[in-house]
Amino acid sequence: MSITVNGEIAPFTPEQTIAELLDDRGVGADAPVAVQRNGAFVAPGAFAETVLADGDVVEYLFFLGGGRP
Amino acid sequence: MSLTVSRAALAEMIAHARADLPNEACGYLGEKGGVVGRVIRLTNADASPEHYSLLPAEQFAAVRALRSEGFVLRAVYHSHPESPARMSAEDLRLAADPGLSYVIVSLEAAEPVIKSFRVDGTAGEEELHAAEE
Numbered sequence: 001m002s003i004t005v006n007g008e009i010a011p012f013t014p015e016q017t018i019a020e021l022l023d024d025r026g027v028g029a030d031a032p033v034a035v036q037r038n039g040a041f042v043a044p045g046a047f048a049e050t051v052l053a054d055g056d057v058v059e060y061l062f063f064l065g066g067g068r069p
Numbered sequence: 070m071s072l073t074v075s076r077a078a079l080a081e082m083i084a085h086a087r088a089d090l091p092n093e094a095c096g097y098l099g100e101k102g103g104v105v106g107r108v109i110r111l112t113n114a115d116a117s118p119e120h121y122s123l124l125p126a127e128q129f130a131a132v133r134a135l136r137s138e139g140f141v142l143r144a145v146y147h148s149h150p151e152s153p154a155r156m157s158a159e160d161l162r163l164a165a166d167p168g169l170s171y172v173i174v175s176l177e178a179a180e181p182v183i184k185s186f187r188v189d190g191t192a193g194e195e196e197l198h199a200a201e202e
Contacts, residue, residue: 006132007136031165032165033165034125034128034129036129041125041126059129059132059133061125061128061129061132061166062165062166063122063123063125063163063165064122064123064128064145064163064164064165064166065115065120065121065122065123065163066120066121066147066156066157066159066160066163066164066171067093067115067117067119067120067121067157067159067160067163068119068120068152068157068159
């Protein structure tokens, strides 16, 4: 069983959630990330309860910005 | 670390920065074979001369486009219309992705200045090299 994470095939464990996937990759619970699962946005509040399934395509990235001062 | 950028990509970033005046411009840089050769202009959701924010939907689309063309996301760039090419406190606070380089295009002087920075363990300015195609 595998999923695709940011374009690369990756193993996953049964019942693994998006929150656990991010944690495994060193992305902290408070990190400003956006996640899409099979092309649809997943709300941050649902990371911990969204269970991954075989063949899922997951993308995540960081919100970015900047400015003065 | 260092960042190598094609001259065409450097010119494209400057053109974008000028086109979006008076606001800050922003976008992604894709790397292939160790050289940044792809610039993807993104929308500054803040439409501000002093601040920028990327739109996640555009970010996802840009990453997929880069991947489909054989590039990897290497850096994010933004412009400073009237200030130097250095990371402001706000730039550092919102530089959430430690895996990227942060490129700033300053239009403060008559001649644009482009510098690249890291925010990971080697935080600070990194060497930026211009490369032919």
